[in-house]
Amino acid sequence: MNETYQINASIVGYDPGGNNTNGLAILKIEKSKPMDIRIETTKNSEAVICKILKNENIIGLGVDTLSCWSTGNSGWRPADKWLRNKYPMVQKSVMTPNKLSGAMGINGMSVLIEVAKNLNDIFLVETHPKVLYYALTQKKHDYANDSEAMDRFMSDKLGIKIKTSNEHEWDAVISAYTLLMGVTGAWKLDLHKLQIRENERIVKPCGKTYYYWPVELESKPLPYTMGNAGDLIKHGLLAEFINWHCRTTNERLAFYDPFGGRPWQEPTHETVAERIEKLSPCPLKSAQQECIQGYYGSGHLVAQISATNNNKVRIYSSDKDTEARNDLINTGLEPISLTGFDHSDGYSILDCKFSDNEDTLHLIDPFYDLANINKSVLEKVIKKVASGKVSVALYILYADSEIEYWNTFKKMQDSLTLAGSVNYVSLKCKVIDNSTINGESKYHSYISLYTHKHYQEQGLAELHQAVEDFSINLTEAIGCQIKYHSRINTELGLQQNGE
Missing domain, CATH: 3.40.50.150 (Vaccinia Virus protein VP39)
Known part of the structure; x- marks a missing residue:
């Protein structure tokens, strides 16, 4: 994305799962602020695709999946290695891509590809709810034992009441929040811009995607304007x-x-x-x-x-x-x-x-x-x-x-x-x-x-x-x-x- 601007539209967060475990959150935005949210668990990825394509006002989709692949050793991408090094307490949540299997990889990429094919101008964002929650709170993601506190946390972040029924729905909500932070310019770091190693390349099945992250860079006044x-x-x-x-x-x-x-x-x-x-x-x-x-x-x-x-x-x-x-x-x-x-x-x-x-x-x-x-x-x-x-x-x-x-x-x-x-x-x-x-x-x-x-x-x-x-x-x-x-x-x- 090339610029930040006022958003008056809807954005989607999606957490891929198996049958009847696909989390979906559709967040309505007015003047870049959340106004309402619809949270649900859908039957499968086809249901997710249909709901997105039927909504003409959706401008962005955040998904807990690998939105691109690396041809290097073990499929490690720069973003994966950066997260593991940055957050050693939860590095096991960042698995080697070549070992990943199931709905996260298949359903997640399926939705990204179909949405990208049908909605040319949509912003596609990769998310990682477990590591992100730790980065924001210094607490491990534990929905089974801490769901009420995690819902309150997202309510505070979005400024609207959040009530989820399961972990997949919660992950969908924070995925929508990640997208919001990126497209409004609140989070400037894009992990997909990290430098790759020699003898590897990044493969992008669904085209251009972003991986926004909330690292706060130290801001100090400069005696000159950047780009002078x-x-x-x-x-x-x-x-x-x-x-x-x-x-x-x-x-x-x-x-x-x-x-x-x-x-x-x-x-x-x-x-x-x-x-x-x-x-x-x-x-x-x-x-x-x-x-x-x-x-x-x-x-x-x-x-x-x-x-x-x-x-x-x-x-x-x-x-x-x-x-x-x-x-x-x-x-x-x-x-x-x-x-x-x-x-x-x-x-x-x-x-x-x-x-x-x-x-x-x-x-x-x-x-x-x-x-x-x-x-x-x-x-x-x-x-x-x-x-x-x-x-x-x-x-x-x-x-x-x-x-x-x-x-x-x-x-x-x-x-x-x-x-x-x-x-x-x-x-x-x-x-x-x-x-x-x-x-x-x-x-x-x-x-x-x-x-x-x-x-x-x-x-x-x-x-x-x-x-x-x-x-x-x-x-x-x-x-x-x-x-x-x-x-x-x-x-x-x-x-x-x-x-």
């Missing part, structure tokens, strides 16, 4: 590189973001969304297609592009702030666990050793630290790139008062890359006066991608052309010039393009 012009040049260049690497090489890529920050919490600024919409088709636009709900930061942006390229990229993230770091991991990114890496010092990744058997990309993205970059970071970056299979994207912000720092940086970059025969491509956006987007009217932004020597000259020329095309694309979308520059060391000498 600086983010767009940074993420645009990253998107072009990741897409190019995945398409033109057979090599997998490890992406490290030691300055990860926190995942988005709030909807995207209206102007940011308009800019992305104005972009001509490009990897950044494709990756941020759900930007109205929230703008993806670097790690999640790379994950989106990787997912469309056979998951060739492994994404690792960290941050010096413990809460931000935990939020990143809770939203599906892998922690950085390298020997010698210090979470409190993102630059320490430049001192870590990496194998020459794997392509690696570091994003060095501190906030407003140009003086220190000139003093002790840039030289390390260039040496790292010149000596192995590590590429580095270096992102810089500087104010008008720091123009001397910027001039020093440019001279150092020219000298160091020339001495080390390091190729690079860069984008720059100047201060945008009178911008309503925090950060744009204060900082100049710059991103330079230094690529290791193992990439072929012809391939790099293709990448640099794609980045130049993106700079033109973004210039038109934002309405201010995005400057492009590139340098490639060729057999015929140094080739430079742009400003």
Whole structure:
């Protein structure tokens, strides 16, 4: 789903069962608030399908079943493994998919497939009532001995009286509640967006589904707006590189973001969304297609592009702030666990050793630290790139008062890359006066991608052309010039393009 909005419709929760044990809850919503609910136990899944299809006002269906499958070992999906790790007290409730049998898998998927086939625009949501109840209450799901308390709990959550006759009905009610929390934007985490492992894929028999979960991410005010012009040049260049690497090489890529920050919490600024919409088709636009709900930061942006390229990229993230770091991991990114890496010092990744058997990309993205970059970071970056299979994207912000720092940086970059025969491509956006987007009217932004020597000259020329095309694309979308520059060391000498 791409946005949140006021709901005036009905949504359904379904708990698959055998004969005469199919729980069904149809929740009537007005102005995104529950007004009434009809709870029943149906004879079979056919009865459920008929009731849903006869109701013209139903916009969503939440089902306690596997709404997609994995081709990996034991059928484990990222969502299953995440739940088992997150809630060890109830991890036995998350069984290996290959061992599941009976009504949950057959009836649940049957209903999803038929409903999806007949109602094209319906929202389909996977639920897990037992683990969800524990996540919300820290109590185990025990309907047989605690039904009254569990009904009261759902009454409080929905704001209407809930009275169930059996466990299947209760599971249907909380499934409807899960759907409501997702489509209204109250729960932003979607477990189906977690990164899959190598050598597996997700199979979607009923098409697009969601798996909303109530993890509360720490929300702290930022000194800038997510998706500002600086983010767009940074993420645009990253998107072009990741897409190019995945398409033109057979090599997998490890992406490290030691300055990860926190995942988005709030909807995207209206102007940011308009800019992305104005972009001509490009990897950044494709990756941020759900930007109205929230703008993806670097790690999640790379994950989106990787997912469309056979998951060739492994994404690792960290941050010096413990809460931000935990939020990143809770939203599906892998922690950085390298020997010698210090979470409190993102630059320490430049001192870590990496194998020459794997392509690696570091994003060095501190906030407003140009003086220190000139003093002790840039030289390390260039040496790292010149000596192995590590590429580095270096992102810089500087104010008008720091123009001397910027001039020093440019001279150092020219000298160091020339001495080390390091190729690079860069984008720059100047201060945008009178911008309503925090950060744009204060900082100049710059991103330079230094690529290791193992990439072929012809391939790099293709990448640099794609980045130049993106700079033109973004210039038109934002309405201010995005400057492009590139340098490639060729057999015929140094080739430079742009400003």
